[in-house]
Amino acid sequence: MTVRLSEVEVGTEIPLQSFVIRREDLIRYAGASGDFNVIHWNERVARDVGLPDVIAHGMLTMALTGRTVTDWIGDPGALLEYGVRFTRPVSVPDDGVGATIEVTGTVTSVSEDGTVRLSLTATHAGATVLGKAQAVVRLA
């Protein structure tokens, strides 16, 4: 699926996606990214520093949220800017079920040169986990 500039206007919504993060996903992401911070895989340490449980890497949540944008635009090189604020940790219990994140996005501006700005929302258990999540893409 590749969206075209002529198909978008302010208020256009990108398709909702939901993602499940399980413990094994955190282990895999730690290895792939090189971020071995213990709070992402060890309950004992996570609780010692006051967290309710092991939490997901913020960068994993950012990657999943960004995927809704790159899936929408098709060509990942059409992403010009992407930024988020990590406002709430995502607990990932060792229950075989994991944590679900739902991501939506809305076009907030469209320029004549094809630059399109998006505002993204990522929620877990009914609460937003990212703030100021915005992407800028260029559409043809």
Next chain:
Amino acid sequence: MAVNPEFVGRVYAPEGFYVVAREKIREFAAAIGDGNPAFSDVEAARALGYPDLVAPPTFAVVLSLRASRAVVHDPELGLDYSRVVHGEQHFTYVRPIVAGDELVVTTTIEAIRTAAGNDMLTTRGDIATLAGEPVVTTRALLVARGSEGES
């Protein structure tokens, strides 16, 4: 222990260079569960006009995280890394990172401030090719939470 505010503007030169490998891109894309063919199929990437596999947008953090270790562990900076959480992350792309790129990261401390007992450090990572072509700029806000009893 407070972070030394005189470190604003300090630049950390690249330490070596990073060769972007196809299998590392595939590993990263699998870890984020992203099936975009440009991340795994060389022909699909070439069909989009790229010379080789494209790295997912947040792959840039693999490089900036390595580079920022010299900063956050700089003893003179005085950051207590055990209390650090990732506050914000931003990427500005000139082009996507592709397999075969040989990249260097220059890290700059852009801002240091203290609020509500927390030290906040903004670092910028300028990722460029060995030839000096800019590729991605990363910005991270790191927050060192103040320990209890401190103000």
